[in-house]
Structures are given as structure tokens and as C-alpha cells.
Amino acid sequence: MKSHREELWFNTKTRREFINITPKVEDAVRKSGVSEGFVLVNAMHITASVFINDDEPGLHHDYEKWLEQLAPHEPVDRYRHNDTGEDNADAHLKRQVMGREVVVAITAGKLDFGPWEQIFYGEFDGRRRKRVLVKVVGE
Numbered sequence: 377m378k379s380h381r382e383e384l385w386f387n388t389k390t391r392r393e394f395i396n397i398t399p400k401v402e403d404a405v406r407k408s409g410v411s412e413g414f415v416l417v418n419a420m421h422i423t424a425s426v427f428i429n430d431d432e433p434g435l436h437h438d439y440e441k442w443l444e445q446l447a448p449h450e451p452v453d454r455y456r457h458n459d460t461g462e463d464n465a466d467a468h469l470k471r472q473v474m475g476r477e478v479v480v481a482i483t484a485g486k487l488d489f490g491p492w493e494q495i496f497y498g499e500f501d502g503r504r505r506k507r508v509l510v511k512v513v514g515e
Contacts, residue, residue: 380408388502413514418477423467425498467500
């Protein structure tokens with residue numbers, strides 16, 4: 377069995393952003409030499425997410441509005457977590473909803489997706505350096 381590990385690093389200019397990382401994951405799969413297996417992609421920070429969905433700007437806008445309704449950033453004093461001096465309690469909650477990781481099958485050396493599926497990095501407390509783990513295993 378082969379194994380390949382990579383880290384993707386992000387430093388967004390805004391507090392929240394969705395980034396299509398599918399090409400970077402495909403590149404890691406190519407480098408791994410795995411033709412049949414799985415790739416795990418997970419956010420290595422508790423205020424960021426990795427998820428699969430459509431790369432459609434309207435959907436991303438809807439996510440932004442929906443997540444802000446579920447866990448509004450302000451007022452920051454509504455959250456006990458922010459009593460520590462942080463202002464990112466909402467980002468922790470948004471990450472919980474959007475998820476930490478995805479696992480995708482690899483078939484014939486390619487990501488085995490359904491129609492329209494893409495992998496995204498979701499940032500909810502940006503403007504600092506964070507990483508995503510890509511772990512490819514298989515034969």
C-alpha cells in the first residue's frame with residue numbers, strides 16, 4: 377500500500393472565504409501514484425472546514441447568509457467563548473456545521489466524484505495562516 381501526505385496552506389485576506397481546492401487535491405493524488413484508494417482532506421484548525429458541494433457563486437452566497445443566521449459574528453459578547461478575549465466563537469460553530477473533513481474514493485487514479493462535486497476549504501476566522509492535510513492511501 378502507498379501513502380502520500382501533503383499540507384495545503386492558506387492565509388485569507390477576509391474573515392470568511394470559500395476556496396475550491398479540488399485542483400490541489402487532484403495534484404496530490406497524481407503525485408501519490410495511487411490508482412485505487414482514498415484521499416482524506418481535513419482542516420487542521422478548529423475555525424476552518426473542508427466540505428464537498430457545487431462550485432456555484434449563488435450557493436456560496438447562500439452559505440454565507442445561512443451560516444451568519446445560524447451563528448452571527450456580532451454581537452461578540454453573546455458567546456461565552458469570547459470571554460477569553462477571542463472574537464471567533466461564531467467561527468467554531470460554523471466549522472461544526474460545515475464539517476472538519478471529507479474522504480473521496482480514488483478510481484483509476486482520479487477523484488471518484490458525483491456530478492458537480494468539488495472540494496472546498498471554508499475559512500470562518502481568516503487573516504492568519506492555516507493548513508489543510510491531504511492524505512492519500514491505496515495501491
